[in-house]
Amino acid sequence: MANLQSNFLGIKSPNPFWLASAPPTDKKINVLRAFEAGWGGVVWKTLGSQVKNVSSRYSSLDYNGRKAVGFNNIELISDRPLDINLKEIKEVLQLFPDRAMVVSLMADNDKKSWHELIKKVEDTGAHGLELNFGCPHGMVERGMGAAVGQDPEIAKMVVEWVMEIATIPVITKLTPNVHSAVPGAIAAIEGGSNGISLINTIQSITGINLDTLVPNPNVAGKSVYGGYCGPAVKPIALKMLTSIAQHEKIKAIPISGIGGITTWKDAAEFMLLGASNVQVCTAAMISGFKIITDLCDGLNNWMDEKGYTTINDFVGLSVPKITKWEELDINYHIVAKINQDACIHCGLCYIACEDTSHQSIYIERGIPYNTYTIKEDECVGCNLCKIVCPVNDCITMLEQRKDDEYLNWTEFVKRGLPLNDH
Amino acid sequence: MIQNNKLTEEQYTKNFCDIHPPFEHDEAAAIEANRCLNCYDAPCTKLCPTSIDVPLFIKQISSGNIKGSAKTILSANIMGAGCSKVCPVEKLCEGACVYNFLDEEPINIAKLQRYSTEKAMEKKWKLFSRKDSLGKKVAVVGAGPAGLACAHALSLQGIDVTIYEKEAKAGGLMNYGVAAYKVTSQFCKEEVDYILSLGGIKMEYNKALGKDISLAELQQNFDAVFLGIGVGVARALEIPGEDLQGVEDAISFIYNIRTNDYSKIKVGDNVAVIGMGMTAIDAATQSKRLGAKEVTLIYRRTENEKPCTDVELDIAKLDGCAFIWLASPKEIVGENGIVKKFVCNKMTLGEPDVSGRRAPIETGETFSLDVDMVIKAAGQIPFENLVKDASLQNKNGKINIEKNGNTNLKGVFAGGDAVNGGKEVVDAVQAGKDGAKGILEYLDI
Numbered sequence: 058m059a060n061l062q063s064n065f066l067g068i069k070s071p072n073p074f075w076l077a078s079a080p081p082t083d084k085k086i087n088v089l090r091a092f093e094a095g096w097g098g099v100v101w102k103t104l105g106s107q108v109k110n111v112s113s114r115y116s117s118l119d120y121n122g123r124k125a126v127g128f129n130n131i132e133l134i135s136d137r138p139l140d141i142n143l144k145e146i147k148e149v150l151q152l153f154p155d156r157a158m159v160v161s162l163m164a165d166n167d168k169k170s171w172h173e174l175i176k177k178v179e180d181t182g183a184h185g186l187e188l189n190f191g192c193p194h195g196m197v198e199r200g201m202g203a204a205v206g207q208d209p210e211i212a213k214m215v216v217e218w219v220m221e222i223a224t225i226p227v228i229t230k231l232t233p234n235v236h237s238a239v240p241g242a243i244a245a246i247e248g249g250s251n252g253i254s255l256i257n258t259i260q261s262i263t264g265i266n267l268d269t270l271v272p273n274p275n276v277a278g279k280s281v282y283g284g285y286c287g288p289a290v291k292p293i294a295l296k297m298l299t300s301i302a303q304h305e306k307i308k309a310i311p312i313s314g315i316g317g318i319t320t321w322k323d324a325a326e327f328m329l330l331g332a333s334n335v336q337v338c339t340a341a342m343i344s345g346f347k348i349i350t351d352l353c354d355g356l357n358n359w360m361d362e363k364g365y366t367t368i369n370d371f372v373g374l375s376v377p378k379i380t381k382w383e384e385l386d387i388n389y390h391i392v393a394k395i396n397q398d399a400c401i402h403c404g405l406c407y408i409a410c411e412d413t414s415h416q417s418i419y420i421e422r423g424i425p426y427n428t429y430t431i432k433e434d435e436c437v438g439c440n441l442c443k444i445v446c447p448v449n450d451c452i453t454m455l456e457q458r459k460d461d462e463y464l465n466w467t468e469f470v471k472r473g474l475p476l477n478d479h
Numbered sequence: 480m481i482q483n484n485k486l487t488e489e490q491y492t493k494n495f496c497d498i499h500p501p502f503e504h505d506e507a508a509a510i511e512a513n514r515c516l517n518c519y520d521a522p523c524t525k526l527c528p529t530s531i532d533v534p535l536f537i538k539q540i541s542s543g544n545i546k547g548s549a550k551t552i553l554s555a556n557i558m559g560a561g562c563s564k565v566c567p568v569e570k571l572c573e574g575a576c577v578y579n580f581l582d583e584e585p586i587n588i589a590k591l592q593r594y595s596t597e598k599a600m601e602k603k604w605k606l607f608s609r610k611d612s613l614g615k616k617v618a619v620v621g622a623g624p625a626g627l628a629c630a631h632a633l634s635l636q637g638i639d640v641t642i643y644e645k646e647a648k649a650g651g652l653m654n655y656g657v658a659a660y661k662v663t664s665q666f667c668k669e670e671v672d673y674i675l676s677l678g679g680i681k682m683e684y685n686k687a688l689g690k691d692i693s694l695a696e697l698q699q700n701f702d703a704v705f706l707g708i709g710v711g712v713a714r715a716l717e718i719p720g721e722d723l724q725g726v727e728d729a730i731s732f733i734y735n736i737r738t739n740d741y742s743k744i745k746v747g748d749n750v751a752v753i754g755m756g757m758t759a760i761d762a763a764t765q766s767k768r769l770g771a772k773e774v775t776l777i778y779r780r781t782e783n784e785k786p787c788t789d790v791e792l793d794i795a796k797l798d799g800c801a802f803i804w805l806a807s808p809k810e811i812v813g814e815n816g817i818v819k820k821f822v823c824n825k826m827t828l829g830e831p832d833v834s835g836r837r838a839p840i841e842t843g844e845t846f847s848l849d850v851d852m853v854i855k856a857a858g859q860i861p862f863e864n865l866v867k868d869a870s871l872q873n874k875n876g877k878i879n880i881e882k883n884g885n886t887n888l889k890g891v892f893a894g895g896d897a898v899n900g901g902k903e904v905v906d907a908v909q910a911g912k913d914g915a916k917g918i919l920e921y922l923d924i
Contacts, residue, residue, distance in 0.1 A: 121513050121541060122509050122510055122512075122513035122541065123513075401577040401578075401580040401581060402518075402522065402577055402580070403516050403518040403519070403577045404518050404519030404520050404521075405516065405517075405518065405519060407519055408519035408520075420520075422520070424525055424526075425522035425523075425525040425526045425575040426522055426575075427520055447516050448581070
C-alpha cells in the first residue's frame with residue numbers, strides 16, 4: 058500500500074485531495090460530511106465582507122446526454138456572517154484535527170481590511186490561507202477577485218500586505234482569465250506567497266435556453282458571465298499548471314492543482330505536471346463526497362503498480378516531457394494499423410480520415426459490413442482514427458521512423474531539407 | 480367442439496398487451512440514442528429494405544430534433560411506425576448493429592424508431608406536403624403496406640390516387656395478419672389516417688378486384704395501376720381430414736382475432752400449428768394467449784432451417800408452446816366430423832433442395848397427437864386465378880415484375896406479397912416505393 062499522505066507547505070493531510078473553496082466548503086455541516094467521507098482537507102469558502110447572492114446560480118454544459126461536462130456558477134464569496142464561519146471553522150478543527158483546514162480570503166482592497174481578516178482567521182487555528190485572486194464574477198466589479206489577479210502589480214501589493222502579518226502558510230490562487238498565468242504567479246511569489254494554487258474558474262456562458270432566449274443561468278430574464286469549471290476545463294488547467302511548473306523563476310514553488318479533477322487519473326496527471334496536491338469541487342458537487350473513496354483507492358493502486366511509495370515520488374515527473382515544438386523529433390513517424398479481428402466495422406475511422414484528414418484509409422464495401430485498411434504511404438500518423446475508434450486497441454500507431462537520427466525543426470531548416478513530403 | 484371465451488377480460492387484456500412497450504420517458508430514449516456510434520455507411524441502414532438512415536434519425540433524437548428524426552424515418556418508410564413494431568429487427572437493422580461484435584446489446588433501433596414516429600402521429604406533425612395536382616390519376620389496388628407506400632409516394636408528387644381495398648379497413652396484413660400483441664387495430668387506424676392526412680388519396684373500401692372492379696376497367700379509367708393485392712389464404716395441406724371441423728387456416732384465424740373481441744374467438748384445448756414461419760408463431764402464441772392448454776408447433780425440418788427468427792421462437796417458447804421438429808402432416812383423424820387426432824410422418828434431412836436447405840425426407844415412421852384444433856400456417860397461396868384472369872405474367876400466381884414494378888401489361892405495376900409470395904411489411908413498403916418510381920417514370924414525371 059502506497060502512502061497517500063500529503064504535506065503541502067507544512068500543512069498535513071492524510072491524502073492529497075482537498076475540497077476547493079466553493080459551496081461544498083461553505084458550512085460546518087458540509088465540511089463535516091466531507092471529512093467523514095474521507096477528504097484530506099478543505100479550503101473553506103472565501104471569507105470577506107458579507108455579500109448577497111442571487112437565486113439561480115449554476116448552469117451546465119451537457120454533451121451527448123452526459124450532464125455537466127462543464128459547469129458554471131455566478132455565486133459570490135460566502136454570504137454567511139463572518140462570525141459564524143469563524144466559529145464553525147474552529148469547531149471543525151477540533152473535531153478533525155488531522156485534516157487540512159485552509160481558509161480562502163478576499164478582503165476589501167485595503168491593507169487594514171486584510172490584516173483584520175487574517176488575524177481573525179488565524180485565531181481559529183486554521184492551518185493556512187488561500188488568497189482568492191481568481192473569482193471571475195461579482196467580485197471583479199467591486200475591484201476584487203480576478204481584478205486583483207489580472208494585474209500583477211496589484212496582486213503583488215496585496216500579497217505583501219498579507220505577508221506582513223500572516224503567521225501561517227499563504228497560498229495565492231490564480232485566475233485563468235489572463236493570457237498567461239505566469240506574470241500573476243511571479244507577482245505572488247515576489248510578494249512573498251508561500252505557494253500557488255490554480256486554476257480558478259474561467260469566464261463563460263454555458264448556453265442559452267432556446268425557448269426563452271435567455272442565457273443560463275437565468276436570473277429573472279437576465280444572465281451574467283459565470284465561472285466555468287468541471288471536466289471540460291482540465292486541459293486548460295494542465296497547461297497553465299505546466300507553464301508555472303516549468304518557469305525558471307518560480308518552479309520551486311509548491312502548487313496546488315485545480316481544474317476539472319474528477320477521477321484519480323486526473324489527479325495523477327495534475328501531480329505529474331507539478332502539483333503537490335489537488336483540489337476538487339465540481340466532481341463532488343455533481344456526485345457527492347463519496348467520490349473520495351475511488352480518488353484515493355485508484356491513485357493508491359496506480360502508485361503500487363508503478364512502484365511509487367509516496368506522492369512525492371511522482372510529482373512533476375511529466376514536466377520535462379513538455380517541450381517546445383521546435384525541439385520535437387521530425388524523424389519520428391507513426392502509422393496507424395487496424396486490427397481486423399477487433400474491428401467492428403463502424404467506419405468512424407474511415408469517414409474521419411476521408412472527410413477531415415488525409416484520405417489514408419482504404420474501404421472495401423460489403424453488405425452489411427465494410428472492411429477498412431490503412432494506406433500506410435498516405436498516413437501521417439495524426440491519431441484521429443485511433444481517437445474516434447470505439448474499440449480500445451483496435452487501432453494502434455506503429456512507429457516507422459523516417460531515420461534513426463533525432464532531427465528537430467531548427468536543424469531541419471539549417472540543413473535546408475525539403476518541406477513537401479506528400 | 481372447440482370453445483371461445485376461455486379467459487377473463489383481465490386475462491385477455493394482459494395476454495394481448497404490447498409485447499414491445501415504448502419508451503415511457505424522453506430521457507430513456509435519449510440515453511439509448513446516445514449509445515449509438517453513428518456508424519459511417521451504417522450496417523443497420525444497409526440491412527433495412529427501405530434504407531432508413533438510422534444513424535441520422537438516432538442522432539436527431541439525441542440532439543432533440545424529434546421532428547427531423549420522424550421525417551428521416553418516414554421519408555424512407557411511410558409505415559415506419561408500424562414497422563417499428565412488426566419488423567424482425569433481429570435479422571435486419573438490429574442484427575447488423577456493430578455492437579453485436581462486442582457482445583453488447585445492439586441499439587434498440589425499433590424502439591427509437593417507434594418513439595419518433597409515434598410522437599409524429601400523436602402530435603399530428605405535418606411532415607410532408609404534396610405538390611399541386613398534375614391531373615394524373617393512378618389506381619392502387621390493395622391498401623396494405625405496398626399500396627399505401629405507393630399511394631403516398633405518388634400523391635407527394637401531385638398524382639391523384641384512388642385506393643381500392645377489399646376489406647373495410649386499410650393496413651392489409653398489418654391490420655389483419657400479424658399478432659395483436661404487436662400492433663393493435665387502433666394503432667393501424669391511426670397510422671393509416673396519418674399516412675392519408677397528406678391528401679390526394681381517395682379510399683374505396685369493400686371493393687375487391689375481380690369482383691367489384693376489374694383491371695381492365697381500372698386501366699381504362701386511370702393513367703396507371705399499381706397492384707398491391709397481397710396473398711390469400713394458407714396453403715392447403717392436401718392430406719385427409721383437412722375439411723374436419725377444427726381445422727383452420729392461420730390467416731383466417733388471425734384475421735378473426737384482429738376483427739373480433741378476443742372472447743369471441745374459438746380455440747382448441749390442444750392445438751397443433753403446422754409451419755414455423757412468423758405467421759405460424761403468431762397463430763401459436765395467440766392460441767395460447769386465447770386460452771389453449773397445449774399448443775404444439777410442427778415443422779418438417781430442424782430448428783436450424785426454421786424460417787422464423789430466434790426472437791420469434793423465444794416468444795413461442797416463453798408462451799409455453801411445444802415444438803416437434805422433423806415432422807410432416809400425414810392425416811387429420813376426426814370423430815363425428817370433429818378433429819380428434821393428428822398423424823404426422825417422422826422426417827429426416829436429405830440433400831439440400833432448391834432453397835439451399837436440406838430437404839426433409841419421410842422416414843416411414845409416424846406418430847400421432849391428440850388434438851382438437853389444427854392451424855395451417857405453411858405458407859400462403861397467391862391469388863392465382865385473379866392474376867391469370869388479368870393476363871399478368873406470373874409464376875404460380877406470383878406476378879412477374881421487372882425493375883420498379885413494371886408488369887407485362889402497359890401501365891400496370893405490382894409489388895409486395897403479390898410479387899414475392901409473402902415477405903415482411905418493410906419489404907412491401909419498399910416495393911410500393913419502387914412501384915411509385917416506376918409509375919412516375921412511366922408518366923414522365
